[in-house]
Amino acid sequence: MAKKISILVVDDSAFLRLLINDLLSKEEDLEVVGTATDGREAVKQTLALKPDIVLLDMNMGDYDGMFAVEQIMEKLPTPILILSSVGNTNLHQIFDALELGAVDYINKPVKGGSKLREITTELVAAVKRVAKARPRTTPVNRDGLNELHHTFDDSPNYDVIVIGASTGGPTAVEKVLLSLPANLNVPLVIGQHMPPNFILSFAARLDHMSPLRIVVGRPGMEPKPGMVIIAPGDGNMILEKRDQQVLVGFSDRDYPEYNHPSINALMYSVAEIYGPKALGVLLTGMGKDGVKGLKMIRNKGGKTIAQDEESSVIYGMPKLAYETGAAEVVMHVKEIGGYLVNCL
Structure with missing residues (x-):
């Protein structure tokens, strides 16, 4: 037994x-x-x-x-x-x-x-x-906050970053966002498994801490460089193209891996719109949500990254992403922000 x-x-x-x-x-x-x-x-x-x-x-x-x-x-x-x-x-x-x-x-x-x-x-x-989680023995270090401006090329190599996370995600997302430069030159969208009221507070907290503009997604919102849009917890946020303009929308489809918010829904839409110009990241969490979406981004020619086992609270989603070939690169969460900037 x-x-x-x-x-x-x-x-x-x-x-x-x-x-x-x-x-x-x-x-x-x-x-x-x-x-x-x-x-x-x-x-x-x-x-x-x-x-x-x-x-x-x-x-x-x-x-x-x-x-x-x-x-x-x-x-x-x-x-x-x-x-x-x-x-x-x-x-x-x-x-x-x-x-x-x-x-x-x-x-x-x-x-x-x-x-x-x-x-x-x-x-x-x-x-x-x-009970399956790996307890994190060192608290988040906010000394890593990046308030500097990075020198980017006139035309970035990628046009969007999408991040998915579940259990253990709030601190992992925070670590990544706080390491990004204040003049990030592409939009960033996030699917974080979290109850609706928590997501509102999570976005407000991050917006206060980071020089980036961090908001909860609403229908018709336009992702812009330096803007971070977090999917709300009462629907499956996607990006959709209308008259050559990319806007926030919502899908009525149910996703078997997870709903409200579905990471797969968000990543599928990013893959369809941006193709090889998308950067996808899958962070700590249990289950499978985001794995197929990340794989689609990679199949379309985009760059895909998964958090490593050492820095994951629960090495479920990122592990599966690595094992199935959805993730091209695996790395410690503290290195992801810098890697994204280098990709851009």
């Missing part, structure tokens, strides 16, 4: 600790091995029990979830899944936790702890996914 995934549940509500234990224990391959009531106890229990995953609340008094993430990643790097209602009101705290090394997040239902039963399927899937 396969080893069960061991889970440490951290929450200051006794009712929720019992409820989460009950929900997860119904799965044959999951086992709650301990609980904690605050961040300090979470660190102590993690060191003692060495669980496969820590399921962590954020708001817990003096020693909160941020304390736990920071200390756990320093003392015994362990995959952390945030389960907290804080994401309903303060997404910056969630993104800060991800920067420190947490892998993923789920919002608690807004009203009532018992409503947690309604997201049992999502919770179980996330626990199993995050």
Whole structure:
């Protein structure tokens, strides 16, 4: 019999600790091995029990979830899944936790702890996914922010960059974007698996941090040099050509790998419009989304890149991209931004 995934549940509500234990224990391959009531106890229990995953609340008094993430990643790097209602009101705290090394997040239902039963399927899937993650032991270094202007040729070798990412993607995307020059001479479009409300906050956060203009895609928006367009989470964003002008559109098609946003949908459209003038990048994440899209870009003559195993939180999508020949180049995430500039 396969080893069960061991889970440490951290929450200051006794009712929720019992409820989460009950929900997860119904799965044959999951086992709650301990609980904690605050961040300090979470660190102590993690060191003692060495669980496969820590399921962590954020708001817990003096020693909160941020304390736990920071200390756990320093003392015994362990995959952390945030389960907290804080994401309903303060997404910056969630993104800060991800920067420190947490892998993923789920919002608690807004009203009532018992409503947690309604997201049992999502919770179980996330626990199993995050347990496979490689915890990142060093936080994002914003000293790498590139505010300089690069000297580009008058005519770039490529006309667009498209990036796809899933679990672990927010910090990987951030690292790539912050390494790009302030005068980037092509548009960049991104498909990041993330709930709609998170994507809005994610774009606003990146726009504040980067000299590039970073926005969420809307129908009819025109991609322009130095502009970063992130696909919203309530549809499958594509690029389409109308009267020789490239504009943002949305596809009604369902994609078996992932929907809202579909990385494949975005990459297919980029491949069709830009052909050999497209640069495609597939970052960390589980599953297959983006692999076929990246392969299409390469088949059309574009340049394709996948994040390497060492720097990926989950080496799923980029691994498959490499194994199937969709990715021409594989590299550490910290090198991708510089490589893209050199390609241009």
